[in-house]
Structure formats: C-alpha cells, structure tokens
Amino acid sequence: MIEGVLLKGYGGFYYVYAEDRVWECSLRGRFRIKDQDFLPGDRVRILPESNTKARIEGAEPRLNFLSRPSIANVDQALLVFAMTSPKPDLNLLDRLLIQVTYSGIEPIIVFTKLDNYNAETLSPDSKPQPFVSDIYRRIGYTVFEVSNKTGTGIAELRNRLEEKISVLAGPSGVGKSSLFNALSEGKQLKTGEISQKSQRGRHTTRHVELMVCAGGLVADTPGFSSLFLPKMKREDLAGYFPEFEEYRHKCRFSSCLHDKEPDCSIKAAQENGEISRTRYEHYRDFLQEVIAAERRY
Ligand SMILES: Nc1nc2c(ncn2[C@@H]2O[C@H](COP(=O)(O)OP(=O)(O)OP(=O)(O)O)[C@@H](O)[C@H]2O)c(=O)[nH]1
Numbered sequence: 001m002i003e004g005v006l007l008k009g010y011g012g013f014y015y016v017y018a019e020d021r022v023w024e025c026s027l028r029g030r031f032r033i034k035d036q037d038f039l040p041g042d043r044v045r046i047l048p049e050s051n052t053k054a055r056i057e058g059a060e061p062r063l064n065f066l067s068r069p070s071i072a073n074v075d076q077a078l079l080v081f082a083m084t085s086p087k088p089d090l091n092l093l094d095r096l097l098i099q100v101t102y103s104g105i106e107p108i109i110v111f112t113k114l115d116n117y118n119a120e121t122l123s124p125d126s127k128p129q130p131f132v133s134d135i136y137r138r139i140g141y142t143v144f145e146v147s148n149k150t151g152t153g154i155a156e157l158r159n160r161l162e163e164k165i166s167v168l169a170g171p172s173g174v175g176k177s178s179l180f181n182a183l184s185e186g187k188q189l190k191t192g193e194i195s196q197k198s199q200r201g202r203h204t205t206r207h208v209e210l211m212v213c214a215g216g217l218v219a220d221t222p223g224f225s226s227l228f229l230p231k232m233k234r235e236d237l238a239g240y241f242p243e244f245e246e247y248r249h250k251c252r253f254s255s256c257l258h259d260k261e262p263d264c265s266i267k268a269a270q271e272n273g274e275i276s277r278t279r280y281e282h283y284r285d286f287l288q289e290v291i292a293a294e295r296r297y
C-alpha cells in the first residue's frame, strides 16, 4: 500500500500522485457503493495493480476544504498580480486576502513581471516610485517579486511549494500560466501528462485538478477570484486587516466601525501614515458591502 494525493477525477477514474508518478486509480467496491465524493487534495492509500494502475483502498480525514473550487487540504494560496501591465488591482488583492484567510489558508502574494517593472521605472523619464510590496510585507504578509521571463525570484518561491498543496488565484493576464511553467522547469514527471498545464478549456470547465509543480501540487483556480466577500458581521471585518490590530481597541467607542465615528484611532493612524491609505479605503468599501449583504440575510 502506498500513500498519495488525489489530483483529479476524470472519466470514472481518479488520478493519484504517489512516489513521484501519477497512477490511474479505480475505487475499491465499498467506496463505490457510498458514492464517495473524493476531491483533489484528498490523501489516499492506493494498492498498485501494475506500473501505472492502482486501486484506492482508503482515504485520510480532510484537514480543510475549499469550496469553489472544491479542493481538500490546501496549505497556501498564491495570490498572483503583475507589477505592471496590467497594473495590480489592489482592491481585488485585499478581497482575496480576506477570502483566503477566512478559509484558513495561508496567503502568499506573488508580484510578477519584475523585469517589465524595472525596465519602466529605470527609464530616464520615469519618476521613482516605491512599489506596494513593502506595504504588504510590513503588515506581515509573505511577498515575492518575480520575473517569469528572466527567472528572478523563482527559485525562492519554488522552495515554498515543496511538499505543499497550493492554489493559484489572480486576474487574467498577470502571468499565472507563465509562473506555473517557470516553477515547473527542470522537474519532469516520470509518468502522466498532467504536469503540463493545458491552456484549452481551463476556464470553460469547472473541473479542478492539482498539477505536480516544483516538488508540490498546484491548482489553478479561476473561480476563486470571485468578487464576493465571505458572509460576516460588520464588526468582524476589521479583524481581517492585521495592521488594524494594534489600534482598533483605542477608538473612543468600543463599537467603532472605523468609518465615520469621531476619535477613531484607525482613521488617525491612516492620517499620519501608519496605515496605508488604499488599505483603509478598501476597508471602507468592503464595510459598505458587508453591511449591504447583512441586510439580505
Ligand atoms: N515581461 C514579462 N512578461 C510576462 C511575465 N509573466 C507573464 N508574462 C507575459 O504576460 C502575458 C500573460 O501571461 P499568462 O501566463 O498567459 O497569464 P495568465 O495569468 O495565465 O492569464 P490567463 O490565462 O488569462 O488567466 C503573456 O504574454 C506572458 O508572456 C513576466 O514575468 N515578465
């Protein structure tokens, strides 16, 4: 019996990654009867029947579970944005940070196209502008700046993927496919074609699959970039902004929502530059959304 991770279910079979190869697996009878809902990410035990085929004999309990897309045991989410072209959508980034944290998954922010950004900012007619990475680093998030073209930063990020199940999220055109390919370089699978990310049908199907990448498993998650904030109470939103933590109990009102209330310490911290203005603005935008959603329950 060997242990592996389920990559995807397809055409009545399950594909399981174990011992550095992909096995085409059928289910043992008693699982079939229960109409078991195995998910990508599930840790399973398989019994080989040949070099490439095996039978699933059992599954471990899930540690966590992401819906939309359905993946089990996700360790971390790579939130991918380009440093330039397209300009990073920080409202979406802040939204994704909330969604990921809400699901109990560690966020890792990845800014791509460092080569483009450097070329632009080093040109004689451009004003030097600090990039937003440091804002997020100071809050405590893990941030990588990479170039999929030159390979800068890729090795460091690759280390973070080893032995982990990661999901990729981010808008179109930021370089998710390129990043996946850059991370995969030099590591070829022995069996199975699932290591190659297929362009075709990727966004048209709701099918999720995990792919072997840099010693770990990675899923692309187009649906995860959903614009909706998780269901929460308005007073819980500030808890998703870690940099508010040291101020939020110093407001005049203990029920302060850090919006229009007088003597709000978060607003004061924003005014004197201790809290980023865009982050605070997004907080206020999101607050209105959370309040509007509350009314619909
Ligand atoms: N200069 C530069 N170009 C990049 C980099 N990463 C990606 N690109 C280019 O950006 C474009 C979009 O890259 P993709 O990898 O297709 O982006 P994606 O996020 O997978 O896009 P979708 O499939 O629409 O979700 C392509 O023309 C890439 O060649 C980078 O680090 N530097």
Ligand SMILES: [Zn+2]
Pocket (backbone or CB within 6 Å): 248, 251, 252, 256, 257, 258, 259, 261, 263, 264, 265, 266, 267
């Ligand atoms: Zn306040």
